[in-house]
Amino acid sequence: MNIARRTFLKLTGGAGALAAACAAGLVSSGRVLAANWNKAGFESKALADVMKSLGANGAIESKDIIITAPDIAENGAVVPVAITSKLPNTQQISIVAEKNPFPLAATFDVSGGGEGYVSARIKMGQTSDVWAVVKADGKYFTARKEVKVTVGGCG
Amino acid sequence: MAEPMKIRATLQGDVADVRILMLHPMETGQRKDSKGQVVPMHFIQSVVVTHNGKIVLDTQWSQAVARNPFLGLRVKGAKAGDKIGVTWVDNKGDKRTDEVTVTPAS
Numbered sequence: 001m002n003i004a005r006r007t008f009l010k011l012t013g014g015a016g017a018l019a020a021a022c023a024a025g026l027v028s029s030g031r032v033l034a035a036n037w038n039k040a041g042f043e044s045k046a047l048a049d050v051m052k053s054l055g056a057n058g059a060i061e062s063k064d065i066i067i068t069a070p071d072i073a074e075n076g077a078v079v080p081v082a083i084t085s086k087l088p089n090t091q092q093i094s095i096v097a098e099k100n101p102f103p104l105a106a107t108f109d110v111s112g113g114g115e116g117y118v119s120a121r122i123k124m125g126q127t128s129d130v131w132a133v134v135k136a137d138g139k140y141f142t143a144r145k146e147v148k149v150t151v152g153g154c155g
Numbered sequence: 156m157a158e159p160m161k162i163r164a165t166l167q168g169d170v171a172d173v174r175i176l177m178l179h180p181m182e183t184g185q186r187k188d189s190k191g192q193v194v195p196m197h198f199i200q201s202v203v204v205t206h207n208g209k210i211v212l213d214t215q216w217s218q219a220v221a222r223n224p225f226l227g228l229r230v231k232g233a234k235a236g237d238k239i240g241v242t243w244v245d246n247k248g249d250k251r252t253d254e255v256t257v258t259p260a261s
Contacts, residue, residue, distance in 0.1 A: 037200050042217040078221045097219060101185065105219035110228075114204075114211040115170065119227035123183070123219050 041104045047131070050096055050104045056133050059140035062087065065132050067145040068119075076124040076149040085116035087136035093118055098144075099128035124149050157251035164230075164239045164257045171233035171257045173204065175226040175241050183218040198246055199224060205240040206230050235259040 041053030051057055068082040083093050091111040096103045105122045116134075124130075129144045158178035164171050177199065184196030196218055204212040204226075211230050230239065235257055242252040 037215050042215070080225075082227065100219055102217055102219060105217055107215040108228075109213040109215075110211070112210040112213065113206065113231055115229040115231055117227075117229050118212070118214075119225070121221035121225050123181075123221050 038104070038107060041107070042102060044104060045102060047096065047098050047103055051133070053104070054094055054107070054133055054135075054140070056094075056135070056140035056142070059133060059142045062134070062141035062143060065134050065141060065143035067130060067132050067143055069130055069145055069147050071146075072148045072150065073124065074150045076126070076151055078121050079124050079130075079147060079149070080119070080121050081130060082119035083117070083132045083134075085132075085134045085136065085141075087116065087134060087141060089137040090116035090134055091137075092135040094131075094133040095120065095122060096131040096133060097122060097124050097128055097147075098131060100125050157249055160241060160243075160251065160253045162239065162241055162253055162255045164233075164237075164255050166233060166235055166257055166259045169232055169234075171206075171230040171237065171239065173228050173230060173239055175202075175204075177202075177224045177226070177243055177251075179222070179224060179243075179245065181218060181220055181222045181224060196246060199243045200246050202226060202241065202243045204228060204230075205238075205242075206233060207238050208240070233257050 038053055041050055044050045044053055064086040066084040073079040081095055092109050094107040095105045097105055108118045127148045129146050131142055131144045134141045161176040164173045179199050180197055182194050182197040186194045188194050198218040199216050202214045203210055212228050237257040238254055240254040244250040
């Protein structure tokens with residue numbers, strides 16, 4: 001029983017519509033909206049715990065992952081981060097800001113046919129390394145880049 | 156109430172460059188208001204992007220995503236006229252769906 005999914009259905013009251021969507025094969029039952037939100041990962045306070053929740057322990061550093069982020073971010077409330085993965089068969093991309101109160105910022109599942117590219121804007125509390133954790137072909141790879149933050153965005 | 160998203164999907168070769176701007180406060184649960192009360196967490200937890208009804212990107216977000224979130228992605232094998240749909244759900248169960256058509260590069 002997936003508790004998060006139950007809560008979601010209760011909150012939205014959209015059970016009927018979702019059931020219809022599932023029946024039509026549009027949404028596979030395991031991947032209904034917010035159904036598999038990585039609660040453990042998003043509530044972890046240490047980098048090691050985040051890696052564990054992603055199943056990315058012992059991930060290999062890769063040069064095929066490119067993090068596009070500013071060297072110095074003047075405003076920590078809006079730090080644009082783009083991640084390009086040139087690894088074949090990229091399935092999942094996560095953005096982790098190491099020294100944030102809760103380091104895991106976002107996970108993107110691109111296995112449905114998207115390209116190995118995502119871009120988003122995150123908040124950063126202080127200067128820290130930004131990690132990209134990429135799952136490709138069942139294996140985990142990482143890359144990191146330091147972003148200096150002048151004014152933190154968590155207060 | 157959920158505000159409409161701004162979505163742009165432009166074709167570049169056979170790849171659609173999709174840019175989405177959502178309007179959402181994305182409260183972290185760490186900020187205090189003028190009375191010193193903690194502003195409760197309110198953030199988008201999940202965003203799903205579909206291409207002609209098929210899921211191409213399934214994201215999970217935390218409160219560390221910036222206010223009024225931007226999301227950029229590229230969809231392979233797209234054609235002009237294809238439908239790109241975006242749905243987000245926040246931690247209060249509020250949600251919003253918008254759809255656009257892929258336009259050829261000008």
